[in-house]
Amino acid sequence: MINDKLPKIWYGGDYNPEQWDSEVWSEDERMFKLAGIDVATINVFSWALIQPDEVTYDFSALDETMDRLYKSGVYVCLATSTGAHPAWMAKKYPDVTRVDVQGRKRTFGGRHNSCPNSPTYLKYSAKLAGKLAERYKDHPGLLIWHVSNEYGGYCYCDNCAKAFRVWLKQRYGTLDNLNRAWNTRFWGHTFYDWDEVVVPNELSEEWNGNRTNFQGISIDYRRFQSYSLLEAYKLEYEELKKHTPDIPVTTNLMGFYPELDYFEWAKYMDVVSWDNYPSLDTPVSRTAMAHDLMRGLKSGQPFMLMEQTPSQQNWQAYNSLKRPGVMRLWSYQAVARGADTVMFFQLRRSIGACEKYHGAVIEHVGHEHTRVFRECAELGRELVGLSDKLLDARTEAKVAIVYDWENRWATDLSSGPSVALNYENEAHKYYDALFKLHIEIDMISVEEDLSKYDIVIAPVMYMVKPGFAQKVEQFVSAGGTFVTTFFSGIVNENDLVTVGGYPGELRSVLGIWAEEIDALFPDQKNQMVMKAPWGKLQGQFECGLLCDLIHSEGAEVLAEYGSDFYKGMPVLTVNKFGKGHAYYVASSPEASFLEGFLSNLCEEQGVKPLMAAPEGVEVTRRVKNGMSYLFLLNHNADPATVEINSEKTDILTGKIVSGSLTVPGRGVSILEEAF
């Protein structure tokens, strides 16, 4: 349990009373009660209010808010306010603002605007965290700490350049090692002095956001900036822990956000929390995958849904309303996949600046007689009813998909073979097929223990870091099923190619050699022709994007290319390795192939779908104390019927169900039974 002061699914969200006059506050309290809101995230952007100048700290307003909320039954997720520095600080200490990727020194503005290597920022952010912890350590309303906000963005200033060199010295020890790791003899880049190293931005090696002359330098800079921001976070974390060792600490993450290596970050977070902002046209399985990734950051530990919008966003191009029922549906989707909180941005809608069209529990109209408020209040009541039943429940997936931020950086930055390659999309293709099969999935890091899984899928495992190939071999040897794809096993952690034949370190377990990699134009396609019917797979399937031209070195060929000069070469292989099997999918297949393929693998490994369900019905499960909770989430607008093969209790209605169960359009059932 995140904090047993509030032993239920927390319900609430961001709250900014400082933007309102005090007469509004009592109205807030009244409506919070109506909506069953029991947690408020406060103090997210109040640095300038709390610290109006370098020496003054004024907590009086925050004191009042803390007390007021607590008295009205609302606990606090207390932010440290360091997500945006004060204007006076930017003016007095310009080191606090960033230099952007174009090399431009920023003045003052925006948020997430502090250089993570600014001495000023590090000093005063830590100091503020410490003061907050000291002041509120005994406040009964304090539930959890929320450090800064949505960390992100890179800085390219001189302080960062200096810190980068220090980081490089620690990583590489000598310039010789660095020159080798970056292959600097290419294009005459040999460095003879650490100070010759400059930051890789548009003034040196990069352009167009993800193009670079030196992948090694650019990947290291991403590592370094992710590290720098994490170090800034950790300074605050330590200040908080000094005073409140038992209060959990988090910061809100952003799903697949590319710039930070969240697996590294999660090591220093007591609980993962994240902000979920799908659009009307985001596939529901993409959101599900993000939840599973967030759960995977700490190996299955429940997480917080820190932010979602009650209805509308403002940052999207076309900010659709969430259709009736969708907010509840997506809230339960989060819970189904590991969330122990349901929280919004925000509780009361702001009236000025860029997020004023971001929806809120309390809309601009200010009263409770809105569709949005009614839906929020209904959900609030329901969550009270669920009490602590689901808290800390776990997911028991036997199938895992490997996701790796450094691998993403490496594939994003690669010059060739195809600009169309998108690591996240390829992972999602596999995820989506499993999702449709109603198979439970874990999203895992390359550091995860594989032995708990029956099937491990590592799409586009381009960068193979030390020890990973051995781990895969042990996993397969022991009977596991491993799947990887085209453009895998190519480089090591420094983005240096493993010579001797692709897929490099994975070649042995896969039993193949990839001689060449063809890149297809968007309108070019090839085919995967099954050599023989295999379970749900027969005939041929379309594929494209990249086509590895592979040779079997012991692997059995299951399908061959159907056209072009490599017609007849293997496109799908399986290698028996020890007690297990390693599959290689040499191109990017159409969805119907993946559904059949993964269905076959699950059948082989005895991994069963949670249940049969119509299209658009998401099925997933959490387990706890010997009970299982099966979530049926009907994403269709129309009702859907499923067959329940044994009596279960719907904990939302309290009814016992069996046989045909009709879930309303956008409806949810949570079915409890012994596990």
Place this chain on the structure above:
Amino acid sequence: MINDKLPKIWYGGDYNPEQWDSEVWSEDERMFKLAGIDVATINVFSWALIQPDEVTYDFSALDETMDRLYKSGVYVCLATSTGAHPAWMAKKYPDVTRVDVQGRKRTFGGRHNSCPNSPTYLKYSAKLAGKLAERYKDHPGLLIWHVSNEYGGYCYCDNCAKAFRVWLKQRYGTLDNLNRAWNTRFWGHTFYDWDEVVVPNELSEEWNGNRTNFQGISIDYRRFQSYSLLEAYKLEYEELKKHTPDIPVTTNLMGFYPELDYFEWAKYMDVVSWDNYPSLDTPVSRTAMAHDLMRGLKSGQPFMLMEQTPSQQNWQAYNSLKRPGVMRLWSYQAVARGADTVMFFQLRRSIGACEKYHGAVIEHVGHEHTRVFRECAELGRELVGLSDKLLDARTEAKVAIVYDWENRWATDLSSGPSVALNYENEAHKYYDALFKLHIEIDMISVEEDLSKYDIVIAPVMYMVKPGFAQKVEQFVSAGGTFVTTFFSGIVNENDLVTVGGYPGELRSVLGIWAEEIDALFPDQKNQMVMKAPWGKLQGQFECGLLCDLIHSEGAEVLAEYGSDFYKGMPVLTVNKFGKGHAYYVASSPEASFLEGFLSNLCEEQGVKPLMAAPEGVEVTRRVKNGMSYLFLLNHNADPATVEINSEKTDILTGKIVSGSLTVPGRGVSILEEAF
């Protein structure tokens, strides 16, 4: 009359004899006579010639041109040359060049390149204007002053930052007021010292041209830059007026140009003038709307068509020739809508630099035997024939469309609900429907007296400034018909939302409450289903873009949404308020709806079309001294026939017409009768 020295429709345009050797000048004079040209705009870009260094002023060439032109019967529209500073000035006083929105200090180049807060620019531009006025105040050829040229562009330099802070102090008085107006508690932006305020550009709050973190700051910066440029204009204006109080002063505007609030500017212009550059694919009603806006800047006072091209442009992507007759047709379109001049850029085509492919009366071939010259000369003769008949004639519209630059800035800068919202487009939809109905229209500011109109339409009246709602209420109470649309009444002049329910201050007069605003994807549509046939409206119509989810609070529901979860909610309402009616159109309809809708409203208010006419025939009217002049402009390539219900005189042919009148393809008739 702009200046009674030349009591006819002025005919001429920009003339740059300084780019040519003197032998060309006499050829110019000969051809000007052939073409009936009687006004030349000169000295537009001659600052560097007149003032070759800081202390020297040399007017000898200008003296000669003034005298020469006057002797050959050509009056002068005398520009002040301050549209581009000299190179020596940029080198000696770098404060004269701008810093761009990306924060880059410019060197020397282009035009409209001076910082409006540069002490150097302000000093020397005013000085030059004063010297010109002093020198030519008694010149008989001087007809009008033309200050600078096409003012535009913003600067972000330190001088602007300082001046911005002064402007803010004047606007807000205290930092408390400023912090409140900008809602700076959002994202921790509270300012404690005026000097902490920085200019909103890509180094602080803005990106992508029209995206900003703080709408309040960015709108104020637009106000401030529009003001700064206007102040620079006013300095010159005052210098000119010191010496020539009776010579009118103008500067050439650019229609819907977004960066300057022309309603503010027009207050300081003796006569409005503007440059009209439609493309082959610009709807003729869009050009008509621009003319009406220019006429509306000074509440109906006639304006100058300062520039148009005789045939070809050079700045468009595909610079089509104006088809035969089109130059004449579009010239009369300007006159029909209030222009008392027909002027070109330019009289002789330049041979070097970026505008050498911009058409001219005298083309590169240099003689009069060109299609373009012949058309110009024919029009010249015709305008001589019209004499002063149309000068100072007025338009008597009973329907007005409200247009507001600050509202445009606010909608452009809004983050959400839809990137597809385009204020000008929405206004044009209503304009176009009225245009096709042959209804006279005024384009008016929010400051205009509404009582002279029967129908006032304010599309997307997002920002409601102080007093406007009251004015609308009075107008409707007194029997007027008011129309507004989705996304109206949302914010006040500081872009702060009016809480308590959209459409805010307009809610009472409209009798509705807009609970939510759905943004549709470009391929998403909804329908407006008429509850009952109403005049020309029955059945259903398509709508899209944004859909307000409204509730009637007394208004009658005329149409409902046809699909989605808000099917059956009102999409078209009318509220009886006092003696009048207020309509709300909750989404963006297809054209056929608007034609029927506006036709109904006109019928209800007794506003009659000027006449029936086939598609593509524009009909509009000016009145003067008890006579009316009906313009029939046939934009079709083929002849069109209209029915004339009473005898009228075509003042272009002198013939009396009645019954069936055939207007040739791209032809024009101007029919005179008693009014």
Place this chain on the structure above:
Amino acid sequence: MINDKLPKIWYGGDYNPEQWDSEVWSEDERMFKLAGIDVATINVFSWALIQPDEVTYDFSALDETMDRLYKSGVYVCLATSTGAHPAWMAKKYPDVTRVDVQGRKRTFGGRHNSCPNSPTYLKYSAKLAGKLAERYKDHPGLLIWHVSNEYGGYCYCDNCAKAFRVWLKQRYGTLDNLNRAWNTRFWGHTFYDWDEVVVPNELSEEWNGNRTNFQGISIDYRRFQSYSLLEAYKLEYEELKKHTPDIPVTTNLMGFYPELDYFEWAKYMDVVSWDNYPSLDTPVSRTAMAHDLMRGLKSGQPFMLMEQTPSQQNWQAYNSLKRPGVMRLWSYQAVARGADTVMFFQLRRSIGACEKYHGAVIEHVGHEHTRVFRECAELGRELVGLSDKLLDARTEAKVAIVYDWENRWATDLSSGPSVALNYENEAHKYYDALFKLHIEIDMISVEEDLSKYDIVIAPVMYMVKPGFAQKVEQFVSAGGTFVTTFFSGIVNENDLVTVGGYPGELRSVLGIWAEEIDALFPDQKNQMVMKAPWGKLQGQFECGLLCDLIHSEGAEVLAEYGSDFYKGMPVLTVNKFGKGHAYYVASSPEASFLEGFLSNLCEEQGVKPLMAAPEGVEVTRRVKNGMSYLFLLNHNADPATVEINSEKTDILTGKIVSGSLTVPGRGVSILEEAF
């Protein structure tokens, strides 16, 4: 012969042993032998290795490589390494890095990164070249010098600004001349001091890469930067020649690369070399045209194919593999069009940084058992077989297409009439038609002697430089056929319009006057209607882009426009002038017109196709010592059959062929016979 040390078609490519450990080297040697590789381009990016600091030069590694290669039978194309400066130099002497077009000072990174007016760069690059020449002047393996690498990019720093002013003084003598040439009275740009001139970049006159306010300034800056880089090249050239007057010197060019005027460059190159990187979707005639242009740079002298990829590129969006046979086919295409070398980038594939997915003879797998290596080795063997037979053979074209870099700059930079105008595309349209007709073509400069041709085509001859029109008149008078198109004869070398009627200086020879130029929208079309059937032309053809509205002034009208208001005006004319004919094509026609048109012209002039051949079969010819070598290049995947009308020897197979000859899909025949 480039260097008679190696009297055969050189075969090899870029080689970077410094990126590998020494154990790899012997493997390299073994595989080079297998592949018949006899030349290696080395030392391309080794500046930082050779000169680790300002005073130290260390040639030991290079010594070893030179010796090792020579011992194993591989000659050396020795690069000077100045294509990328060392990091220490950028740090110590920041003048060495560039300022980009946005005005941003670069730090360190990339390649082709040195300012050509940097005193540091000029000093140390020349010094390095001199040291290399001195050291290796007697090395038996030294075959040719390769200065720097793929020169390109512009700099906008203060040193360039100063040098630009010096260059301008030399070009114009006086500021009066400069002001006139740039037409600075437009937009008040008159310069009174040379120091007022600034470089034309985004801080002054330019934007969006090819938009400018002053074409004259921007064209001059392109001339100046091309000149500056050439001067830097020449410094090295002279240093090399001091020590090795008999070793040829080259630098690798890039086909139609826009930034450098290669005709100027070729004057200072002993032999032209270039890098050929077509994509899968590049028309083969486009590649052919590039080869012909490279051959034309030195008036037909054979050139070096310095770089091509054995299979895959990495810089393209979708890096397709070269299909089997294509590498050989495209190698012979180069040879067929004048190449005396076949060289790759690169011999061994690098493992790190941005070009690691660029193909190589030795792939990452490292052994010879790859498709790519096998194809390379087969070609290597074949080239050994060809010995010196084709070396120095020439092409005997009677048809020439004029190509001019300055004209390209002028059309690219033109503001109006159409953004869709692309000089290279228009030239390619004519080239492609001749290519399909199997007519030999020379790509020539405006300085070329025209008298050797029967037909000279100058598409979009927009800028007519001094003497060119006279040359055309002499050529036509003497019986030649001259063809030019719309938008020709417009400006002089300063981009100043020639007044008095388009096409200016070409008007007399063409016998027409172009009164206006219409620009068509992309979906707009007109028609060319033949007045009478003429050879292969009859009926009508589509045209678009630009339409000149022309009048005959003596020329015969062959076709008229088919629609729009200029229907019936001439669109194709021929003027008899002396003994010859001058054609004007007033719009941009569809391909079928050009095939018929050029076929007619060839027939009239007695220029015969090399032979009849099916679509997709390229036919071209080189001649030497009274023998002709007919190349049949089958670009189709399927075999193609041609009729051989007299016995010839296929020098690749040694067989005598006549009658029906089937060339395999992607196959090549080289047929020898007496000429």
